[in-house]
Amino acid sequence: MELIVQGIIKAFELIISFDPEVMGITWLSLKISGTATFISLFFGVSIGAGVALTDFPGKRIVISLINTGMGLPPVVVGLFVTIMIWRSGPLGFLEILYTPYAMIIAQAIIATPIVMGISLASIQSLPANLRLQILSLGASRLQMAWILIKESKLPLLAAVMAGFGGVISEVGASIMVGGNIKGYSRVLTTATVMETGRGNFDIAIALGIILLILAFLVNLLLTHIQQRQRLR
């Protein structure tokens, strides 16, 4: 019990004093996961909308694959990305293993199916005749897709939340492809794992609390936007 209380006190000391190392780790986590979510939004929404708006043979299988991808185990992604960017791997020439770039790639791969699945479902849940109505008002197919994406912005905000929440709290892939290098590729989750392993529970608790606060703040912001949209 004492361990936990001490840990929490120490954690707040670290947070309130803006401990440079802790702040550095937090900032890096936000940058990596934010960039990965942004990338996943681009691919996820465009592919999700594309699948929702076109009819092709095997569409159901594709949708099942996307839905399966929403629960992609981060360690599997980590393994796959590591093999790809390993020195002798197909993308080895990029020399990005154990860099933040590798972490962004891995996290984007984890978040993309989540964003894709939610975009797909939200566009499919719009009234079937809405796209015909928009086309009939003179839209090209691209204009129609854009209007539908804008129309489902509320569920898409949920997709952003789910995607960001998924990657900021993910540890397996980050540690595998990022290497947890101090000051370079050490993020909140990988640092928490390391400090816990070392028995530095106070720092681990501090990092855990920051992670929770971060997740809470991001979701608070997005929920605020979402609710304001809903009330408009």
Added chain:
Amino acid sequence: MNPILTVHNLIVRRGGVTVLDINELKVETSRILALIGPNGAGKSTLLLTMAGLLKPSMGLIHYQGMSVDSSASRFNMRRSVCVVFQEPLLLNTSVYKNVALGLKLRHLTGSEIERSVEESLDYFGISFLAKRSAKTLSGGESKRVSLARAFALKPQLILLDEAFNSLDPPTRETLIDDLRNILEKTKITAVLALHDREETLRLAQDVSVMAEGRIIQSGTTAKIFNEPESEFVASFVGTETILEGTVENSNADLLGISVAGKIIEAVGNYLPGQNVYCCLRPENITVSPVIPEKISARNVFEAKIQKIIRQAFFYKMILDCGFPLVAYITVSSCEDLGLCEGSMVAVSFKATAVHVMRREK
């Protein structure tokens, strides 16, 4: 007259099933055509095909004299033809932005958009709604916004799918009147899919009756309602009484048709022995408590009132004169004459009120 759109040998198949099979349909410029028929007759599918939103499996569509047979030609047609669906399908934004949507897609300037949106909102009497969120509108208001959105584009041809469905009667009444006035004023050619005969009579100049994906009969509204060519059309346009008979004698256009042992006099060009249908519209039947002594109507029968059914503004009376007959009678006539179920009355109708149709069996 010059048709704005023609359809020839059009076939639409879905999942191997033919859902539309139209030999010919012409939409005349600046006229209002109603497609009427029961649910599942293919009216909506035909509208979608005519709007260039659904590619037909076979057949030709000509719009303003040009064949519509490629994606590009369909896209061009979509820029001057607009469909309004049954459900309002508004975007989650303000009424103004909804009405401006199609204009924005055409990259018009801000002032052009403003002018067209304001004009169209004014047409439908909803200028006061411009700043409201589309989400907060009532059913009638949403419908008006979706119509205003289409009319703002000043299309050459507008296609309305069941425009008055799911509206309460007063809302529906005023919308029908407004729409008729707007169509008259703008001279926009319109095709309306309807299943209500009253709406058809109030709005349409031409009618095509559809069933099972086919057009059964086309013509002016008066022709369709007064001279249906088949039993199906007759019953759909509200000819309540359709009797099977055989021509007994034919004398200088005046026919004697035997129906259930009685002779009905009618006009037409049929030969004795031919099997026919006698169609009678309920508003053409006169009911009196006693047999009138002198009357120009050629057909007078004794009848028993079997049932009196209250309609919105009148009574529908089901009579038995040896054959069934349906008559409409105003509430005051019914009360003045003291008519009730079971009373014996005389019914009369003119020979010219009987519409005779050939019967194959």
